[in-house]
Amino acid sequence: MSKAVVAVVGSAMMDLTAYAHTLPEAGQTLVGELFTTGFGGKGANQAVIAAHCGAEVHFIGKLGRDLFGDSIATNFSTVGINSFFVERTDTPTGIAHIWVDGNGENRIIIIPGANHEIESTKAVDAINGIDNLSVVIAQCEIKQEVTVAVFSAAKTRGCITILNPAPYQALSPELLELCDWIIPNETEFRELHGQLPSSDEILKTFRPGKNSVVTLGSLGAALINADGSIIRTTAPTVDVIDTTGAGDAFVGTFAYALASRMSSEDALTLGIKVASLSVTKKGAQSSYPTQAEISTLS
Ligand code: ATP
Ligand code: RIB
Numbered sequence: 001m002s003k004a005v006v007a008v009v010g011s012a013m014m015d016l017t018a019y020a021h022t023l024p025e026a027g028q029t030l031v032g033e034l035f036t037t038g039f040g041g042k043g044a045n046q047a048v049i050a051a052h053c054g055a056e057v058h059f060i061g062k063l064g065r066d067l068f069g070d071s072i073a074t075n076f077s078t079v080g081i082n083s084f085f086v087e088r089t090d091t092p093t094g095i096a097h098i099w100v101d102g103n104g105e106n107r108i109i110i111i112p113g114a115n116h117e118i119e120s121t122k123a124v125d126a127i128n129g130i131d132n133l134s135v136v137i138a139q140c141e142i143k144q145e146v147t148v149a150v151f152s153a154a155k156t157r158g159c160i161t162i163l164n165p166a167p168y169q170a171l172s173p174e175l176l177e178l179c180d181w182i183i184p185n186e187t188e189f190r191e192l193h194g195q196l197p198s199s200d201e202i203l204k205t206f207r208p209g210k211n212s213v214v215t216l217g218s219l220g221a222a223l224i225n226a227d228g229s230i231i232r233t234t235a236p237t238v239d240v241i242d243t244t245g246a247g248d249a250f251v252g253t254f255a256y257a258l259a260s261r262m263s264s265e266d267a268l269t270l271g272i273k274v275a276s277l278s279v280t281k282k283g284a285q286s287s288y289p290t291q292a293e294i295s296t297l298s
Pocket of ligand 1: 243271
């Protein structure tokens with residue numbers, strides 16, 4: 001089988017995470033249990049899990065000329081991600097301040113920094129320069145105009161485009177038209193569609209004629225096919241430690257699976273299995289199953 005070639009245009013961040021059983025309210029100070037520094041950013045997370053799955057991954061992004069940028073660049077190399085299209089700037093590398101509570105639920109503030117300096121022309125050149133490219137993924141932690149330019153180039157090449165609309169922002173009609181797949185979580189679905197994905201009838205009215213997936217946390221995910229048919233797959237029951245990066249684990253795995261010519265239903269199943277494993281460990285990329293662990297799942 002030919003190699004699954006995936007490009008991610010997106011964010012890379014350093015995650016600065018505080019774990020505390022109970023999170024403080026405004027004006028309150030509490031003692032937490034643990035602080036970690038880890039690799040994150042929705043784009044980088046999706047790239048890393050796609051690489052763990054076995055894809056040839058190209059990352060298109062921007063890092064600061066600082067210690068965090070150096071560490072992230074080294075991590076890309078360690079994971080085997082092609083970072084030829086990662087540029088550097090004097091603007092600091094993006095960071096995410098994350099709080100995780102005793103139930104594994106998180107609250108995140110991101111400071112995009114260098115991620116907001118990715119240039120459309122350079123990103124398009126990158127897309128046009130990758131041999132045998134089949135799937136292109138983007139999220140909403142970089143400027144939307146870059147994603148529009150990249151998806152337009154990707155569609156011209158005949159690639160599949162996947163948008164993870166996270167964190168939520170209004171999407172231009174032009175971008176919506178360029179997305180073969182949109183993969184929101186429940187909250188993003190509500191913001192995009194005006195109602196929660198609580199029934200198949202509601203799911204069917206989201207982008208009629210186009211493909212989408214809605215991730216549903218512990219309930220798994222729902223595939224919305226272009227013909228209006230819905231397939232729901234439940235998540236395994238696991239001990240939840242930290243859900244940070246679970247949505248990214250799903251998206252990166254799903255992209256790998258489509259690039260490998262798997263059916264969308266099989267891609268859904270594999271995405272859920274990988275993402276559900278990720279919630280059993282702390283952190284974003286640090287929680288992702290290895291290639292050996294993933295090979296036992298499919
Ligand atoms: P996050 O923002 O926390 O990274 P998300 O909100 O983008 O995640 P979710 O819909 O919560 O994404 O979860 C994505 C996938 O992760 C689910 O489809 C499921 O496979 C897995 N998952 C998340 N929460 C749980 C859970 N409590 N139990 C089992 N699997 C889970
Ligand atoms: O989706 C999880 C990611 O969101 C974290 O790794 C953090 O960097 C934020 O971008």
